[in-house]
Amino acid sequence: MNPRFIGAIVAMRLRRIAADRGNVIWLLVMPLVFTFMMGELMGDWSASGAKPTLVVYGMRGADPAFSAMVDRLGTSDDFRVVARDTTAAPARARRLLEGKYVSGALIIAEDYADSVAAGQRPRVQFFYDSDRRSSQGVRRAVDRELARLATRTAAERLVDPAAADSDPALASAFDDSAYARLYEEPRVRLETEVRGRSRGADLLVLDDAREHSAPSYTLMFILMFMLMSAKDLVLERQNRTLDRLRIAHPSTGDLVLGFFLSGFVLGLVQGGLLLLINSLWTGIDYGDSPAALVLVMVLFVAMSSAAGLLLGTLATSGGQADGLGMVFGLGLPALGGLWWPLEVTPEFMQEFGRALPTGQAITVFHDLIGRGHGVAEVAPMLWGLGFWAVLLLVLAALRFRRYSV
Amino acid sequence: MISVQDLVKKYGSFVAVDHLSFEVERGELFGLLGPNGAGKTTTISVLSTLLPADGGTVVVAGCDVGRDPGGVRRRIGMVPQEIALYEDLSARDNLRFWGQLYGLSGSSLHTRVDELLEAVELTEHGRQRVSRFSGGMKRRLNLAAGLMHGPEVLFLDEPTVGIDAQARSKILDLIRRLNDDGLTVLYTTHYLEEAEQLCDRIGVIDQGRLAALGDKDELIRQIGDEDTIRFVLPPEAFDDLVAAAAAWGAIGDPEIRRGRVVLRVVDGGRALPQLQAWLEARDLPLAHLEIERPNLENLYLNLTGRALRETT
Numbered sequence: 004m005n006p007r008f009i010g011a012i013v014a015m016r017l018r019r020i021a022a023d024r025g026n027v028i029w030l031l032v033m034p035l036v037f038t039f040m041m042g043e044l045m046g047d048w049s050a051s052g053a054k055p056t057l058v059v060y061g062m063r064g065a066d067p068a069f070s071a072m073v074d075r076l077g078t079s080d081d082f083r084v085v086a087r088d089t090t091a092a093p094a095r096a097r098r099l100l101e102g103k104y105v106s107g108a109l110i111i112a113e114d115y116a117d118s119v120a121a122g123q124r125p126r127v128q129f130f131y132d133s134d135r136r137s138s139q140g141v142r143r144a145v146d147r148e149l150a151r152l153a154t155r156t157a158a159e160r161l162v163d164p165a166a167a168d169s170d171p172a173l174a175s176a177f178d179d180s181a182y183a184r185l186y187e188e189p190r191v192r193l194e195t196e197v198r199g200r201s202r203g204a205d206l207l208v209l210d211d212a213r214e215h216s217a218p219s220y221t222l223m224f225i226l227m228f229m230l231m232s233a234k235d236l237v238l239e240r241q242n243r244t245l246d247r248l249r250i251a252h253p254s255t256g257d258l259v260l261g262f263f264l265s266g267f268v269l270g271l272v273q274g275g276l277l278l279l280i281n282s283l284w285t286g287i288d289y290g291d292s293p294a295a296l297v298l299v300m301v302l303f304v305a306m307s308s309a310a311g312l313l314l315g316t317l318a319t320s321g322g323q324a325d326g327l328g329m330v331f332g333l334g335l336p337a338l339g340g341l342w343w344p345l346e347v348t349p350e351f352m353q354e355f356g357r358a359l360p361t362g363q364a365i366t367v368f369h370d371l372i373g374r375g376h377g378v379a380e381v382a383p384m385l386w387g388l389g390f391w392a393v394l395l396l397v398l399a400a401l402r403f404r405r406y407s408v
Numbered sequence: 409m410i411s412v413q414d415l416v417k418k419y420g421s422f423v424a425v426d427h428l429s430f431e432v433e434r435g436e437l438f439g440l441l442g443p444n445g446a447g448k449t450t451t452i453s454v455l456s457t458l459l460p461a462d463g464g465t466v467v468v469a470g471c472d473v474g475r476d477p478g479g480v481r482r483r484i485g486m487v488p489q490e491i492a493l494y495e496d497l498s499a500r501d502n503l504r505f506w507g508q509l510y511g512l513s514g515s516s517l518h519t520r521v522d523e524l525l526e527a528v529e530l531t532e533h534g535r536q537r538v539s540r541f542s543g544g545m546k547r548r549l550n551l552a553a554g555l556m557h558g559p560e561v562l563f564l565d566e567p568t569v570g571i572d573a574q575a576r577s578k579i580l581d582l583i584r585r586l587n588d589d590g591l592t593v594l595y596t597t598h599y600l601e602e603a604e605q606l607c608d609r610i611g612v613i614d615q616g617r618l619a620a621l622g623d624k625d626e627l628i629r630q631i632g633d634e635d636t637i638r639f640v641l642p643p644e645a646f647d648d649l650v651a652a653a654a655a656w657g658a659i660g661d662p663e664i665r666r667g668r669v670v671l672r673v674v675d676g677g678r679a680l681p682q683l684q685a686w687l688e689a690r691d692l693p694l695a696h697l698e699i700e701r702p703n704l705e706n707l708y709l710n711l712t713g714r715a716l717r718e719t720t
Contacts, residue, residue, distance in 0.1 A: 011508040015494070015501075022496045022537075243488040246458050247553065250481045251509035 004260065008253035012261025013268060016235075020269060029231070030273045031280075034224040038216045038281060045212035045343075055082040055137035057145070058099065060091035061111025066119060068155060069111060072148045082106060082141050096130045100138075107131040107141035119156065134346075136373075151186055158182060217281035218289075218368035219341040222303055222361060224277075225270045226335060229311035230328035232266060236315025237324045259312070259400045266308030274300050290371030295378045295385070299367040302388035306360045309395035316402035335361045344369070357384070360391040409434040409469060409561060409592045410455065416463030417450050417616075424450040426616035427464070432594060432609075437587040439607030440596040441704070447616035448596035449489065452563045455594070456486045469560050485559035489566040491546045492553070495539040499530055499549050502538060503556060510557035524552040528582065544575025551579065561592045568602065580606055600704045612708060619711040628702045634659050635676030635702070637683065638668045640695040648690075656682045668696060676701070 020026050059073050077084040085105075096108035110128040112118070118125035129145055132138040239245040248258055278300070281287050289296050314331070318324035336342055338352075339361025345353045356362035363384040370376040370384075378385070410432035417425040425447045432438040440448045453459040455466055457477040465472070471479035493502050503521045512520055525531045528548035538546060551567060564583065568576040583606065587593050597603055603610050604624055612620040612627070620627050641649060649669065650661050657674040664670070673679040676699045687694050700706070 007511075007513070008509060011505060015497070015505045018501065019494055019496050241490070243490045243492040244494065246453075246456075246488060247486065247492045247506070248509065249458060250456055250484065250486055251506065252481070252511055253509055 005253060005257055008257045009261045009264060012248075012253070012258065013265040016262070016265035017269060019235075026228075029224065029228050030269075031276060034220045034277050035280060035284075037220040037224070038213060038277075041220065041342075042211070042213035042216040042285070045216065055106035055141055056104070057082050057084050057107040057109065057141045058096070058105045059084060059086045059109045059111070060089060060096070061109075061113075061115065066116045068152060069115065072152050076144060076148055079144055081144070082137070093128055093130070096128070100130050100132055103135075106135060106137040107145065109145060122160065154186075155182060211285070211287075213281070213285045214287055214372045215344055215365075215369070217285065217287050218278070218372070219336070219365050221274055221277040221281070222364050222368075223332075223336040223341045225274050225304060226307045226310070226361065227328070227332035228273065229266050229270060229307040230314055230332040231311075231325070233311045233314035233318060233328050234321045234324040236262065236312065237318050237321050241321075255404055256400075259403050262312050262315075262403075263308050263396060263399070266311055267304055270304035270307055271300065274304055288372065289368075291375050292371060292377040295367065295371055295376070295381050298378065298385050299364055299371075299381070299388065302385060302392055303360065303364040306388055306392040306395060309392055309399055313395050313399035313402060316399055316405075335359060338362070340365050358387070360388055363387040363391075409436070410438075410594060411467040412451075412455070412464070413466075414464035415451065415454060415461055415466055417447075417454055417459060418462050424616050425454070428613070428616065428618050429464075430611050430618060430621055432592060434592055435587070435590050437583070437593045437595060437606060437608045439603040439610040440594065440613050441598070441600065441603040441610050441708075442596075442613035443598050446598075446613045448598075448613060449565055450616075451613070452486070452565050452594065452596055455480075456484055456563050457481055482557075483560045484563060485554035485557065485561070486563045487551050487554040487565065487567050489569055491538075491550050493538050493546065493550060495546075496537060498535050498537055499525065499541070500534040502549065503552060506553045507556045512556065520556060524555060527555075528552045529578070542575070543571045544578065547571055547575065547579055548582070551582065555586070559591070561594065562586065564593060564595045566597055567595075568597070568599070576602075600708075604704060610704070612704075612711060614708075614711065620707060624704070627704060627707050630707060633702060634672045634674060635679075636700040637671045637673060637676055637679065638696070638698040638700070639671075639683075640667065641669045642692065645690060645692060649686075652686055 057076065059076075061069075073084065073086055077086075090113050091108075091110055093110065096110055099105045099108055108130040110130075112126040112128075115125045115127070127149065129142070129149075131142045131145075236245070239248075249255075253261070278289065278296075282289065310331070311328075314324060314327055318327055338356055339345070339359040340348070340353075340356045341361050345356045345362060345366070348356065357366055367381045367384045367388075370381050374380075410430075412431070413429050415425050415428040416423070428447070428451060430438075440451065442448055450459065454461050455468055455473065457473050457480050461474060466474070468480045469483035471477075471483065473480050494505070497505070500521055503524055504517060507517045507520055521534075522531070525534050528551060530545060530549060530552070533541065533545065538549060541549065547567060551564070554562060554564075567583075568579050571579075580602065583593060583595070595603075595607060607624075609621070609623050610627060611618050620630055622630070643664075646662070646664065646669065649671075653662050653671060653673075656679040658679070659672045659674065662669050662671045671679075671683075680699065684694060
């Protein structure tokens with residue numbers, strides 16, 4: 004191996020790519036357009052940066068305490084409350100939730116006030132999606148307010164002379180302001196702290212669709228550009244610059260490494276820029292493990308470059324290289340969950356997708372962004388990516404050797 | 409400098425080079441002449457280590473191509489028929505790149521690039537992208553790229569295909585100059601006139617086999633020295649002509665082909681006045697006269713039964 008020859012080949016190939024300004028479209032513009040476009044289109048979990056929505060159906064005026072609860076929910080910084088003074092069928096609430104129009108739907112039954120007055124258990128229905136983080140946040144707030152309402156109702160009943168189960172000794176003991184003060188400033192306070200992110204293994208735990216679209220289209224366009232570059236190798240064979248390379252001083256190993264590393268360097272620059280731009284633009288947090296982030300990018304780019312090289316050695320014409328590049332450049336991302344999250348596909352497709360390098364890479368990104376995983380947790384997927392990179396590079400080198408005497 | 413003995417190269421069952429043998433001396437400009445598909449490019453590919461031979465022995469600059477391909481590669485330069493350049497880079501960047509791959513760097517690389525750009529008259533266009541070059545300029549740069557490391561032997565595979573006469577003349581002049589400076593050149597072509605003008609010796613190759621070998625005069629002698637005279641004659645006078653022709657040095661009896669008499673004679677210059685006098689005596693015109701000296705086209709026709717231009 005001669006680093007000078009390898010460096011000359013890498014520099015030449017990068018210079019050629021830079022010479023064609025149209026490449027910027029495929030390297031940077033298209034991935035960013037797709038990231039934005041698909042991020043916008045992928046429903047509530049993107050929500051264009053808007054807050055999750057809790058819709059409340061019911062006659063709020065029927066019960067002052069309940070009305071106060073809804074008002075308190077409305078002061079949350081984490082979601083907004085849309086109150087509808089109508090009743091709604093559960094089917095409608097479910098439809099809104101499944102359509103990702105809202106993160107939660109609260110239905111107050113028409114007979115709520117009457118039930119309370121009659122000392123019966125009033126019925127309140129709450130719909131939320133346990134797979135969505137925004138939905139989980141809304142549920143926590145609703146749970147807290149319902150608990151507060153329930154304890155207040157129970158306390159009022161204890162001191163209500165009309166209630167059958169009231170305690171006459173406490174008849175004048177209930178002090179509404181004292182109750183409110185004690186609720187706001189309890190004698191015992193439970194402090195909870197979330198360390199890292201949700202660890203639900205099979206759940207999609209991203210807050211914003213761009214947390215998926217940014218890494219996925221970065222990965223997809225890296226792979227696509229590499230596969231489309233396979234045509235260059237075919238053209239080098241056809242116009243016999245490859246023959247010239249072969250009879251010059253570099254060994255076959257130098258040539259293979261030169262071709263591989265040129266794609267590798269380009270992919271790292273492309274990937275690094277896209278991740279950076281997306282981070283600055285949409286504020287995406289790639290997690291707490293820079294090492295895992297670097298590793299997944301390095302391995303995915305290596306796999307992509309090797310795949311492009313292998314395709315270049317297999318294709319017999321420029322048209323064939325283009326066609327195969329398009330098939331694999333679109334097919335692998337689709338099967339691996341780059342177009343849409345693997346989590347929305349059937350179980351067997353998820354397993355199949357995670358056996359592919361695209362599925363492995365995006366799973367690592369989801370784990371880093373959504374679950375706060377580190378290198379140790381994502382190691383199986385990184386090993387998978389490494390396996391693909393080595394396998395494809397070895398196959399490409401073996402094919403490349405066929406050109407040499 | 410180049411020794412090819414019983415070279416065989418097959419693609420599956422197709423025999424592209426069939427027991428080919430020839431030698432090229434140091435400093436010689438040797439031509440391989442033949443139509444497309446004759447095996448010229450395959451031969452040059454084996455000689456330059458790009459293809460393995462299926463039989464025979466090839467030694468280039470003292471190195472066996474099978475046993476020491478690296479040694480061969482260090483000593484040869486190759487100019488393929490295709491424009492083997494990166495057209496999206498400048499001429500200077502192309503030469504610099506090829507120079508780097510031959511181990512040149514720094515000032516020696518810079519100097520060599522300048523020298524070659526000057527040699528191929530492209531100094532003023534050094535920073536221009538190759539894609540903007542004319543066909544002739546690309547061909548000259550293609551040639552320069554094969555010379556970056558100062559090879560002992562240069563393989564040129566039809567380096568003038570597809571360019572005009574002026575550009576071709578420039579390239580041939582350049583090759584002649586390189587050869588005058590001591591470079592051994594193996595030149596393949598299907599242009600007869602190029603082979604005749606340029607090469608010290610010529611090997612005529614057809615269907616992978618060497619059909620003839622020698623310098624131009626030797627080759628022509630293989631088909632004899634006779635000239636051919638063609639003209640139109642009324643059919644009733646043909647028998648008289650047959651009787652008279654022997655006295656003018658005719659070789660064999662005259663024949664009629666495509667409506668014209670074909671008369672082969674030892675010396676056309678002497679036979680023609682006698683033919684003229686014979687025609688005037690009979691008050692016959694000399695129509696559609698054509699005199700043909702022996703040439704490589706005749707040789708090729710003679711060897712293969714086909715005209716070279718019909719096969720290219």
